[in-house]
Amino acid sequence: MSHNPYPLQKKFFTPGVYVMLVFMLAGGVTILARFIGGIGYVSNLTNLYPWGLWIGIDVASGVALAAGGFTTAALAHIMGKHQYEPIIRPALLTAALGYTFVVLGLLVDIGRTWAIWKPMIYWNPNSVLFEVAMCVMIYLNVLYIEFIPIVTQQFKSRFRLLGVLEEHLDKIMWIFIVAGVVLSCMHQSSLGSLMLIAPTKVHPLWYTPILPLLFLVSAIAVGYPMVIFETTLITSSMNLDAEMDTLTPLSKISIYLLGLYMILKIGDMIVRGTYIYLFDFTAQSNAFLCEMGLGGVVPWIMLCFEKIRQSRKGLFIISCLIIFGVLINRINVFIVGFKPFYSTTSYFPAIGEILVTSGLIATLMFIYRLAVTWLPVLSAKAKKGGV
Amino acid sequence: MTLSRRNFFGIMAGTGSMILGRTKKATAWESKAPDNPYACLVDLTRCVGCRKCEEACNQANHLPPPDISFDDKRVFDTKRRPDDSRYTVVNRYYGGKKNEQDELLPTFVKIQCMHCQDPSCVSACIVGALTKKDNGAVHYDVSKCIGCRYCMVACPFEIPAYEYHNPMTPQVRKCTFCFEKISKTGGRPACASVCPMEAITFGPRKKLLDIANKRIHENPGKYVHTIYGEKEMGGTSWMYLSAEPFESLGFQKLPLAPPPKLTETIQHSLFSFLWSPILLYSVLSGVMCLKNKDDKGGSHES
Numbered sequence: 001m002s003h004n005p006y007p008l009q010k011k012f013f014t015p016g017v018y019v020m021l022v023f024m025l026a027g028g029v030t031i032l033a034r035f036i037g038g039i040g041y042v043s044n045l046t047n048l049y050p051w052g053l054w055i056g057i058d059v060a061s062g063v064a065l066a067a068g069g070f071t072t073a074a075l076a077h078i079m080g081k082h083q084y085e086p087i088i089r090p091a092l093l094t095a096a097l098g099y100t101f102v103v104l105g106l107l108v109d110i111g112r113t114w115a116i117w118k119p120m121i122y123w124n125p126n127s128v129l130f131e132v133a134m135c136v137m138i139y140l141n142v143l144y145i146e147f148i149p150i151v152t153q154q155f156k157s158r159f160r161l162l163g164v165l166e167e168h169l170d171k172i173m174w175i176f177i178v179a180g181v182v183l184s185c186m187h188q189s190s191l192g193s194l195m196l197i198a199p200t201k202v203h204p205l206w207y208t209p210i211l212p213l214l215f216l217v218s219a220i221a222v223g224y225p226m227v228i229f230e231t232t233l234i235t236s237s238m239n240l241d242a243e244m245d246t247l248t249p250l251s252k253i254s255i256y257l258l259g260l261y262m263i264l265k266i267g268d269m270i271v272r273g274t275y276i277y278l279f280d281f282t283a284q285s286n287a288f289l290c291e292m293g294l295g296g297v298v299p300w301i302m303l304c305f306e307k308i309r310q311s312r313k314g315l316f317i318i319s320c321l322i323i324f325g326v327l328i329n330r331i332n333v334f335i336v337g338f339k340p341f342y343s344t345t346s347y348f349p350a351i352g353e354i355l356v357t358s359g360l361i362a363t364l365m366f367i368y369r370l371a372v373t374w375l376p377v378l379s380a381k382a383k384k385g386g387v
Numbered sequence: 388m389t390l391s392r393r394n395f396f397g398i399m400a401g402t403g404s405m406i407l408g409r410t411k412k413a414t415a416w417e418s419k420a421p422d423n424p425y426a427c428l429v430d431l432t433r434c435v436g437c438r439k440c441e442e443a444c445n446q447a448n449h450l451p452p453p454d455i456s457f458d459d460k461r462v463f464d465t466k467r468r469p470d471d472s473r474y475t476v477v478n479r480y481y482g483g484k485k486n487e488q489d490e491l492l493p494t495f496v497k498i499q500c501m502h503c504q505d506p507s508c509v510s511a512c513i514v515g516a517l518t519k520k521d522n523g524a525v526h527y528d529v530s531k532c533i534g535c536r537y538c539m540v541a542c543p544f545e546i547p548a549y550e551y552h553n554p555m556t557p558q559v560r561k562c563t564f565c566f567e568k569i570s571k572t573g574g575r576p577a578c579a580s581v582c583p584m585e586a587i588t589f590g591p592r593k594k595l596l597d598i599a600n601k602r603i604h605e606n607p608g609k610y611v612h613t614i615y616g617e618k619e620m621g622g623t624s625w626m627y628l629s630a631e632p633f634e635s636l637g638f639q640k641l642p643l644a645p646p647p648k649l650t651e652t653i654q655h656s657l658f659s660f661l662w663s664p665i666l667l668y669s670v671l672s673g674v675m676c677l678k679n680k681d682d683k684g685g686s687h688e689s
Contacts, residue, residue: 034554035554035555036554037552037554038550038551038552038553038554038557039549039551039554039557040551040552041551041552041554043551045536045549045551046551047468047470047539047545047547047548047549048468048545050536050537050539050540050549051536051540074671077675077679078671078674078675078678079674079678080675080678080679109535110533110534110535110536111532111533111534111535111536111549111550111553111557111558112532112533112534112555112556112557113534113555114555115532115533115534116533118514118531118533119513119514119533122514122515122516122531123514123515124512124513124514124515125654125655125658126509126510126647126650126651126654127510127511127512127513127515127537128511128650128654129511129513129535129537130513130514131654131658133513174672174675177675178668178671178672178675179668181667181671182664182667182668182671183664185667186658186663186664190654193650193653193654194537194540195540196646196649196650196653197507197510197511197537197540197541197646197647197650198507198540198541198543198646199543199642199646199649200543200639200641200642201540201543209649209653212653338540340545341545341639342468342545
């Protein structure tokens with residue numbers, strides 16, 4: 001193939017990186033406070049609202065937005081669409097970092113951090129969360145294994161053993177690639193089943209028995225927009241070629257995937273008759289309209305115009321909207337739509353929760369930049385006049 | 388390109404229909420509720436709000452002293468919820484009942500863990516730290532708990548509380564049904580044994596249902612014709628009799644089906660014997676093999 005990933009080897013410390021460091025520091029201090037004073041010290045979580053920003057964003061949205069990893073692997077490796085190979089590595093890096101970030105978020109969120117290993121010993125197969133945890137744990141390992149060739153390629157000239165490892169791993173890599181897709185399908189859907197145990201608390205606009213299917217389809221639908229989003233960000237930030245010849249055809253697939261998601265969601269609304277809540281003008285109905293309109297219908301219509309898909313800006317806006325839609329969906333299901341009967345107040349994240357989440361996101365971006373600078377991840381050629 | 392995309396969706400649809408076909412064959416969900424566990428019947432017409440049950444619970448579970456002492460009636464000015472320092476609370480409601488002078492009469496409502504027959508928390512718990520015991524108690528084993536708080540998300544009665552200010556070893560806290568006490572013959576929960584009004588009757592669940600029905604029928608007009616907890620969420624081990632509609636006393640109108648029925652049906656029809664992951668794995672590896680064999684340019688990857 002013509003693509004050839006290479007480490008960018010560009011200047012690492014830019015003003016943006018310093019901003020990231022500030023967020024990372026603030027997040028680190030807050031995490032320290034959490035382990036000194038307890039979850040209640042830094043968060044607004046209560047007995048009625050036991051899950052908040054950390055589960056809604058760090059875990060649920062983190063997993064959904066890392067879907068680019070398995071969707072691109074399915075497309076390029078399994079379906080044999082080798083023209084998409086240049087985007088596999090950046091998507092894989094995002095997925096590996098995204099899932100690491102999910103686990104880090106969980107370590108902060110669960111009350112007994114040191115007991116995180118216990119689900120491996122004590123099984124409850126009735127629990128949706130148990131299945132999610134097992135899949136996430138195994139998938140994280142699969143992602144790290146899939147990432148090994150990127151590291152060996154860079155360092156095998158220096159360490160002979162790495163070359164041997166790469167050769168052997170290459171022969172069995174297909175096992176992990178397929179496993180990654182299967183595990184993703186399992187836990188992406190099961191994340192949706194999580195809230196089905198609480199029929200009295202989740203708002204009817206979101207509570208539907210097909211929630212697992214909606215979560216799976218939306219995760220698949222957000223995979224390619226996520227790749228487009230981050231490729232555009234990194235190529236413009238690193239002053240590289242925009243790779244539009246890969247991204248534009250990729251976005252065409254999204255017409256079908258996002259379309260399918262919208263059909264399922266609107267169909268479900270009609271079947272269950274929940275459209276009666278649409279214009280309640282409550283926080284829930286507004287959030288739902290926002291999610292469906294701005295995050296679903298608008299980008300879908302934009303996708304149908306080839307001109308928009310071919311423009312870098314247009315494509316970027318489309319991706320942002322789709323990502324926004326899925327992000328808001330996860331926040332709605334886990335936070336906005338979650339209304340316990342006995343609650344007298346509503347939940348809003350504390351500054352501590354926001355600092356932890358933003359700190360983790362900054363760390364993720366920091367490591368991403370570190371990785372593309374020193375490891376062969378990106379294939380985009382430098383623009384003329386660059387470097 | 389078009390053809391391949393069609394193939395892609397074809398495979399997705401094929402897998403989907405196989406999954407659906409298999410789901411129908413999966414065995415139906417069965418309740419794991421104990422047949423005749425111990426239970427408590429709370430007769431709200433008898434409760435006078437003395438809070439002796441709260442005090443007994445506090446002592447039995449070695450809980451911290453209360454903010455407002457147990458004989459202070461001002462506590463009823465606000466509606467309280469059980470939390471990590473109190474496993475049961477009594478709240479005062481004015482449900483509409485009046486005396487001869489046309490003054491509203493209070494009704495006192497004791498709340499605690501309902502000890503569901505098919506508890507959502509037990510089904511949800513990632514490590515099985517929560518279990519439904521044969522004697523009726525929903526029991527919490529802290530040695531397994533990781534603190535994910537999914538039980539709190541799941542509980543329809545919004546009961547489990549968390550020690551949010553314990554940084555390393557917080558626990559989920561809720562009524563234990565005095566598990567140790569009721570495991571011994573003749574043992575009763577602290578609250579039930581202390582109640583001076585005999586508002587709380589402890590005994591086998593079926594017997595209590597008989598008692599409740601008898602009270603309803605022997606005192607026409609005294610009670611509403613519902614035993615709250617008989618069927619709600621698949622039935623609970625704590626049940627209530629009331630003279631006023633339950634909705635006016637802070638009780639939620641709840642569906643009758645236990646929530647684990649839906650989630651466990653989904654989980655087991657999709658994942659029993661891991662049939663769907665194995666099927667998907669085989670299909671995908673087959674596709675991968677086919678798609679990469681006829682592609683000469685595909686030498687880059689395995």
